[in-house]
Structure formats: structure tokens, C-alpha cells
């Protein structure tokens with residue numbers, strides 16, 4: 001089973017990114033997506049190598065945002081691809097069956113396509129407005145998640161779905177009732193000054209109904 005909490009990194013420099021990722025790992029995050037936009041290939045590669053090393057030390061999953069070739073080059077655990085990034089089918093053909101490929105969705109049809117093309121999990125959003133990402137797709141709100149997850153059930157489509165976009169602690173329980181698998185968050189963890197406590201609270205809510 002995939003972990004239910006994915007941390008999406010933030011930071012405008014390699015140092016800021018490493019600091020934020022290290023803090024998140026130290027506080028208990030076990031899945032990191034490195035998201036480092038508009039940077040040189042040299043800096044992005046240097047960061048990716050350092051993050052891979054850190055994630056190995058903490059036994060955390062490590063995936064790369066957008067850049068499949070970088071993920072392949074550094075042997076990351078996988079990649080997250082958006083609707084305007086490389087197609088999932090092409091990515092699967094390049095990465096093979098053992099790597100994680102996540103795909104962004106904003107509609108039920110996006111999810112149907114991703115499943116057909118061999119995606120491993122879905123990042124469905126945005127849940128609400130967030131300043132972390134520019135050019136957001138239409139906001140789904142709680143009712144959007146209910147409708148889309150309901151359609152998935154009716155059509156017997158099974159794939160882990162992660163809610164994303166402006167998510168706060170109080171949103172977790174209502175979101176989990178829509179039958180999502182987990183959440184992908186950036187700002188809530190990056191901006192917290194009590195990360196250990198926050199991640200413990202998040203995991204309590206995310207794993208509340210998991211029978212071990």
C-alpha cells in the first residue's frame with residue numbers, strides 16, 4: 001500500500017529545498033516529491049542527487065516532479081506528471097513497470113485515461129485555491145471529490161487517489177470520507193513550526209480507518 005501522505009517540496013534555492021525536505025523527513029514524512037520549478041538543469045540535478053541520498057537515509061519514497069529523464073538518471077522511485085507533461089503511456093514505456101508514475105487529474109475522464117495508460121496513483125485537484133501553484137485547474141471542493149470518487153466506484157475504477165491543493169488539517173477527515181487514499185501537501189508542512197506534531201496528527205487522521 002502506498003503511504004497516505006506525500007510531501008511536495010518547496011524552496012527557491014537548493015539550500016532552501018534541502019532544508020525543507022530534511023525538516024519534513026525528520027518530522028516523519030515518508031514520501032517526498034521534489035518540485036523545483038524554473039531552475040537550471042545543473043542545479044536541478046544536484047538537488048535531486050542530494051534528495052535521493054537523504055530519502056535513502058530516512059527510508060522514504062522519492063519521486064521527481066515533471067522530469068522523467070531526471071528521475072530515470074538518478075534512479076528515483078518514480079515521477080509525477082501533470083496533464084501538460086509527458087504522457088503517462090510514454091512515461092510507462094520508458095520507465096518500465098517497477099517505477100511509480102503519478103498523474104494529475106481534474107476530472108473523472110482524466111482518471112479513466114490515466115488508468116488506461118498505466119498510471120499508479122492520481123493527484124486529484126485542486127481541492128481549493130492555493131498560491132503554491134500558478135494556473136490552477138477548476139477548484140473541485142469537497143463536492144467535486146464526492147462526485148468523482150462516486151463515479152469511480154460505479155465504474156469499478158480502482159486506483160489510489162490523493163487530494164491536493166490548499167489542504168489543511170481540518171480538511172482531512174471530510175476528504176477521507178470521499179474514499180480518497182491520501183493527500184499530497186506542500187504549504188501546510190513547509191510552513192508549520194511544529195512539523196512533528198502536525199505529521200503525527202495528519203497520520204492519525206489519514207490512517208484512522210486502516211485495519212492492521
Ligand SMILES: Cc1ncc(COP(=O)(O)OP(=O)(O)O)c(N)n1
Nearest residue numbers: 080081082083104123124133164184
Ligand atoms: C500528487 C500531485 N498531484 C498533482 C500535482 C500537480 O502536477 P502538475 O499539474 O503537473 O503541476 P506541477 O506540480 O508540475 O506544477 C503534483 N505535482 N503532485
Ligand SMILES: Cc1ncsc1CCOP(=O)(O)O
Nearest residue numbers: 130132133165166185186187
Ligand atoms: C502542485 C499542485 N497542484 C495542484 S495544487 C498544487 C500545490 C499544492 O500545494 P499546497 O499544499 O501548498 O496547496
Ligand SMILES: [Mg+2]
Nearest residue numbers: 066081082085
Ligand atoms: Mg507538472
